[in-house]
Amino acid sequence: RAAVARNEARSAEIPILAYQPGNEERHIRQLAILADLRRAARHDEFRLFLQPKIRLPDGEICGAEALVRWQHPVFGFLTPDQFIPLAEKSGNISLITNWALGAAIRECRFWLEEGLDLPVSVNLSARDLQNRDLPCFALELLRDHDLPSRNLVLEITEQAVVHDAQRAILVLECLRDLGICISIDDFGTGYSSLAHLKHLPADELKIDRSFVMDLPGNKDDAAIVRAAIDLAHNLGRPVVAEGVENAAILLRRGELGCAEAQGDHMSKPVPLAAL
Ligand code: C2E
Numbered sequence: 001r002a003a004v005a006r007n008e009a010r011s012a013e014i015p016i017l018a019y020q021p022g023n024e025e026r027h028i029r030q031l032a033i034l035a036d037l038r039r040a041a042r043h044d045e046f047r048l049f050l051q052p053k054i055r056l057p058d059g060e061i062c063g064a065e066a067l068v069r070w071q072h073p074v075f076g077f078l079t080p081d082q083f084i085p086l087a088e089k090s091g092n093i094s095l096i097t098n099w100a101l102g103a104a105i106r107e108c109r110f111w112l113e114e115g116l117d118l119p120v121s122v123n124l125s126a127r128d129l130q131n132r133d134l135p136c137f138a139l140e141l142l143r144d145h146d147l148p149s150r151n152l153v154l155e156i157t158e159q160a161v162v163h164d165a166q167r168a169i170l171v172l173e174c175l176r177d178l179g180i181c182i183s184i185d186d187f188g189t190g191y192s193s194l195a196h197l198k199h200l201p202a203d204e205l206k207i208d209r210s211f212v213m214d215l216p217g218n219k220d221d222a223a224i225v226r227a228a229i230d231l232a233h234n235l236g237r238p239v240v241a242e243g244v245e246n247a248a249i250l251l252r253r254g255e256l257g258c259a260e261a262q263g264d265h266m267s268k269p270v271p272l273a274a275l
């Protein structure tokens with residue numbers, strides 16, 4: 001029970017926390033989720049959801065982001081916040097990354113056969129950028145499915161590059177040399193945006209939804225978003241606004257000069273067949 005309280009305190013980042021009866025249930029559930037990760041990848045319990053990215057003003061779909069969910073046999077439908085951080089902390093994220101890459105590339109190949117030349121975006125975690133085998137793994141999958149590498153976009157956060165930046169940038173450059181596109185996710189939430197941006201091999205910036213969601217009413221957020229868009233444009237990189245929840249945000253994003261958008265207003269993440 002002391003260990004459970006200590007773990008809770010650590011993850012909540014508070015110095016002292018008393019054990020509460022029932023706390024171990026969460027802990028036991030997390031342990032069970034961790035133990036089941038490998039089986040989930042093998043038995044195809046993960047589900048790929050997709051959220052379209054829209055180009056404006058014409059409203060055409062210009063890509064889709066792959067977002068993983070887990071249909072767990074006991075705990076039911078799990079969203080990424082319930083298992084991705086656990087997989088990251090325990091060093092198991094490559095199980096999910098490899099599964100997501102395979103599923104996304106397979107789906108993207110299917111679109112191409114249907115006459116839809118649409119890139120698919122897959123999220124990477126910090127540890128993936130320390131994995132020197134990742135570029136080879138991605139290349140093999142692309143070859144197996146005969147998919148052009150420009151149809152694959154990998155989303156990374158600025159934070160993911162901070163840890164052993166040298167190796168991370170090496171892996172990123174390798175991926176880019178293969179023709180895979182790199183997108184900076186949750187842009188603006190990292191600490192070292194400006195210093196890092198210069199060195200980051202990136203083809204696209206996605207402005208974090210925390211800045212985008214309050215756009216219509218919040219002058220500060222609008223200023224931040226405008227500055228980020230100007231910066232990206234000056235670096236010659238397109239910008240995507242994440243978290244476009246309603247028409248007012250969509251309009252404001254247009255006024256600020258951001259040409260691509262993703263969010264619940266256009267479509268929530270949906271199962272493969274629904275896209
Ligand atoms: P993300 O990559 O920033 O993905 C966007 C998240 O914002 C998605 O949440 C999406 O549902 C949500 N979102 C999109 N539009 C709106 C909106 O208009 N309003 C609001 N409130 N939310 C919106 P989701 O699917 O729960 O994913 C959460 C995070 O989990 C992702 O953030 C990503 O960091 C991570 N994740 C998901 N799939 C994977 C994966 O396969 N691998 C890794 N490493 N991480 C993943």
Ligand code: MG
Pocket residue numbers: 065123155185
């Ligand atoms: Mg993302």
Ligand code: MG
Pocket residue numbers: 185186206208209242
């Ligand atoms: Mg994001």
